[in-house]
Amino acid sequence: MDDQNKNLLLATGLSFAVMLAWFAIAPPQTAPPPEQAQTETAPVAATAPGTADVNTNIASGNAQAVAEASRITISTPRLEGSLSLLAGRIDDLRLKDYTETIKEGSEIVTLLSPEGSDNAYYGINGWAAASGVDPADVPGPTTLWSTKSTQLTPTSPVTLIWDNGKGLAFQRVISVDENFMFSVEQTVQNNGSAAVALAPYGQIARHGEPPNLKGFFILHEGMVRMSDGELNETKYDNMPEFDINPKERAPADVVQVAEGGWIGFTDHYWMTTIVPQGAFKSVAKYDINNDVYLTEAVQPTQTIEAGASTTVTSQFFAGAKEWEVIRSYQRDKGVDRFVDSIDWGWFYFLTKPIFWLLHTMNGFIGNMGWSIICLTLVIKALLLPLAYKSYVSMARMKELQPEMEKLKERAGDDRQKMQQGMMELYKKNKVNPAAGCLPILPQIPIFFSLYKVIFVTLELRHASWFGPFQDLSAPDPTSIMNLFGLLPWGAPEPGSIVALILIGILPLLLGISMWMQQKLNPAPTDPTQAMIFAWMPWVFMFMLGGFASGLVVYWIANNTITFIQQYSIMRSQGVKPDVFGNITSTFKRSKKKS
Helix, strand or coil, X not given: CCHHHHHHHHHXXXXXXXXXXXXXXXXXXXXXXXXXXXXXXXXXXXXXXXXXXXCCEECCCCHHHHHHCCXXXXXXXXXXXXXXXXXCCEEEEXXXXXXXXXXXXXXXXXXXXXXXXXXXXXXXXXXXXXXXXXXXXXXXXXXXXXXXXXXXXXXXXXXXXXXXXXXXXXXXXXXXXXCCEEEEEEEEEECCCCCEEEEEEEEEEEECCCCCCCCCCCCCCEEEXXXXXXXXXXXXXXXXXXXXXXXXXXXXXXEEECCCEEEEEECCCEEEEEEECCCEEEEEEEECCCCEEEEEEECCCEEECCCCEEEEEEEEEEEECCHHHHHHHHHHCCCCCHHHHCCCCCXXXXXXXXXXXXXXXXXXXXXXXXXXXXXXXXXXXXXXXXXXXXXXXXXHHXXXXXXXXXXXXXXXXXXXXXXXXXHHHHHHHCCCHHHHHCCHXXXXXXXXXXXXXXXXXXXXXXXXXXXXXXXXXXXXXXXXXXXXXXXXXXXXXXXXXXXXXXXXXXXXXXXXXXXXXXXXXXXXXXXXXXXXXXXXXXXXXXXXXXXXXXXXXXXXXXXXXXXXXXXXXXXXXXXXXXXXXXXXXXXXXXXXXX
């Protein structure tokens, strides 16, 4: 086999090996499992965070009290829901701009749910007693606040008040902006005769794992936090188990944050995060007794002298991981490295600029499918110098074929003589036989990064292209079963095994584009190698068929542009690839075998 085909086989084999590994660690998307109603609601163990000088308080289940407590409506341009006067919980929240599916009439996304409902998930604030006051005399998870407010909007904050009847008066002012950020300002007035020490805290409680947990290697779901510039991610099953047995020390993942940071939970597209002001203690733990995941931010203990008051502020993000919105909180509100809450992955140095470019293009074009194709053109243009060098080398090697054939005849069975002769021939003609593999190498991290962008970022969710392609983050919805949408009956569920077998139009075009690339060169003379080449495009076709259709669009565009580049560059070097002849010879060999 000549070196040109060796290089092509090596490049294809390398690509195949990488894709096979990727297929194993990041399997195709499947339809999420239906939500299962919980037959029994576990009692809550909402804890007031404990520190060296703060007593830990454990509260029993509050489902009935939450159901009976009065509520204040939350209404903003992008959010709807309510907060409970029991502890001032932000525990009922829906995202107006996002629906569960692309089907007409689909419900909007529910982010937070109150205790007692399926998959309870909520934020809560309070004070923990340090000294000079009984823990029962500070507001916590069971405190019933009072208010004159009826609605929380961006222009009308809510003021909650509670007096312990023993000299301490508490006030909490909750406000919300036009996107997804709540501000919680907590004030305590000491009307007593002695100083008291209290620690304000914010907490996010999640009862059980999310019902639609993806569980993909490529995607982080679970606890996420920033601590003095260091990002930390912990999946749900790796969170430290917390035991309320008072005879045992309760383990927790604790980080002291000196300058700035945040902590919370992240899903595929949504996130809840506590953003304290100033220094705080960042805590993550799993209450094993009640199946509750907890993230906490404990701000420094405040000593309030008699007749004095103190105020502390924190923020609570609950919403979609929109890049522009999160970036605005980082840039304008000082939330440290908040953009890193989006899971950019190992190749973040590629993922971030690729996303920025795709996002910018989509802003001009207004269609994510065409934006992906334009992005591919830009990437191929950036890699053109490398591709040019590679294809020129391949063209020169093709010109050397007659001399190589003569060298083989002279060398006979002497492999060492053959290798030495070939090296001299390459050196004399300034040809690098390994150059043919160069274009595939930088494409591997770029491919991974683009897959990460398409799979993880919210901008691709439910992004339409044209016709049947109304969600580029989902697999191709078409199928050969209904002639790719031309016939009136439906197709298999996208992502299912049947859909992978009865492939759609995009995977088919992917296979054809890879096959056409192969036909730029004659098939190897070795039967085994020829068979590998013959099957490679169709193996890839089925492997990638269940991946996000946006990614398949990129790969088709990439293959098409590569074909045009290689054909044009080889012709410019005096080599005319016989594409049609290579195709017909393939069918002739097939007829001979039959």
